[in-house]
Amino acid sequence: MEGYKRHVKAHLPAGQRHEMDAVDELAERLHRHIEATKLEIAVLHVHGAQSKAIQDHFAKLLRLELGFAEEVVLTPQSGLVTHARPDFFFQLSEGRGVIAEVERGGTITNNHDLKDLWKAHVAPDAHHLFLIVPTNNWKKDGSPRERPFLTVSRRMGAFFGDPRREIDVTSVHVFAY
Template sequence: MTEFVQVRAFERPGLEDSANLAAVRKLGLQVSSMFSIPEIAEGISEAHVFGASSAKVQSVILKKMTELGFQSERKGLFKNMTAAGIRPDHFKPLEGGGILFEVERGKTIANNMDLPDVWKTHICSEAKHLFLMIPRIRVTGNHREQKIFQSVEK
């Protein structure tokens, strides 16, 4: 894995016997291993610059995520909600509850952008799991480094 990738899994107590937890863990390993693919690692490194959007990072991983069975910007997952237009960056349907995959970048800590991702997973009737991609370090406009992953991981 590259120096900017770190993986941490959080599992809610009581889900150890979840019907699809083994499949989710396996997909988690597959997703995390994609970051060691040179083209993806280099693409993320180039896309992860001050002022860039998370869409640039999404475009780097799109092909591999599709190969893993994820659907990009899946519509209709929240059709029964007031905010029916909500859609995750990626979604993988699984029997027993699918996976939302969200890419966050600079606004993760400053604007708590990780919290809506947790909320989306909670209210989505087709998802029970969240894979959240957050940068380990974010360089600010002043060239200072913020340890984003470390803050979110707490």
């Protein structure tokens, strides 16, 4: 699918394959939503726009239709002082869930994508990450400043595919808007 990249651990235990099916279904619905609302998103995603407008757009689907909770404080990792509070969280089962983060201007310039991956890695109740990022960020003159989707997709891929470099996140799904 164009505008979507999926990264999954190289070897999934049998019990997680069913969970992965549920996560893939959520991902498919999110991707369809992005495709169906491209024109609405284009009006919202302009130079100088507030990130909250983009997050509110995705909240309509994630919170109202798919059942994600908004800005839930996750269980802190033992030994770490963290109060991870993702944009959205979906509980798959007891102690297992999906974090969804909506990014905009600081996606790669401020490494928000890597911070979101770290959040999913250290949170004991988060095992999947949905990163919703711009295809392009814009300059004032309307030309592309950077292309977060391509960069984020490549960076996330570095943590998957080889058990030696994999982290404690079962899957990362990167969506372009």
